[in-house]
Amino acid sequence: PNTWQGHNRVGQLLFNQEKFAEALPHFKRAVQLKPELADNYNLLGLVYCRLQRFEEGIAQYLKGLQLNEERPSTAQSASTATIRVNLANALALTGNSFSDLARAASDQGDVATAQADTKEANSRFTEAIEQYEKALDIQPGNPAIHRNLGILLSRLGRIEEAIPHLRKVLQLVPNEPSAREILEAIEAQRN
Numbered sequence: 128p129n130t131w132q133g134h135n136r137v138g139q140l141l142f143n144q145e146k147f148a149e150a151l152p153h154f155k156r157a158v159q160l161k162p163e164l165a166d167n168y169n170l171l172g173l174v175y176c177r178l179q180r181f182e183e184g185i186a187q188y189l190k191g192l193q194l195n196e197e198r199p200s201t202a203q204s205a206s207t208a209t210i211r212v213n214l215a216n217a218l219a220l221t222g223n224s225f226s227d228l229a230r231a232a233s234d235q236g237d238v239a240t241a242q243a244d245t246k247e248a249n250s251r252f253t254e255a256i257e258q259y260e261k262a263l264d265i266q267p268g269n270p271a272i273h274r275n276l277g278i279l280l281s282r283l284g285r286i287e288e289a290i291p292h293l294r295k296v297l298q299l300v301p302n303e304p305s306a307r308e309i310l311e312a313i314e315a316q317r318n
Contacts, residue, residue, distance in 0.1 A: 226244070
């Protein structure tokens with residue numbers, strides 16, 4: 128009962144079976160037993176996000192990043208890039224939620240709430256972009272990071288910034304459907 132590796136393995140088995148609520152206590156216990164290991168926070172963040180508990184997931188990713196950045200041996204590691212991508216994904220998703228809330232508040236005539244939610248959405252999107260870019264500094268040839276960043280930039284209307292990332296995805300993975308679809312839509316709008 129007191130082995131962090133055992134809790135992680137059980138948690139991962141349950142996670143892979145999409146039994147996220149059952150995986151959660153195992154990942155929590157692994158963090159308690161081995162709090163100095165950043166990857167434990169990443170796993171806990173993932174399960175929180177799968178449970179739609181994004182703020183708790185973001186907090187776990189930030190703890191993992193802090194641990195990795197404190198050590199020169201892990202600051203630029205693949206583990207750090209993975210945590211950054213997971214954090215960026217969660218920030219982008221919560222940014223989308225705040226954008227939806229802003230639209231709803233605007234439709235109801237609640238200007239103050241709409242402005243506050245828009246500000247929060249923009250803050251989340253800005254941070255997500257920064258995290259994707261930092262992950263690309265570590266893994267410049269990772270197609271998933273380029274794809275996610277390109278998609279986010281295109282959704283934000285930052286088309287000229289999105290295009291090189293989407294093209295890089297197709298250079299690395301020629302049949303990647305999301306990047307291809309978005310690039311084709313951009314090209315169609317330009318013509």
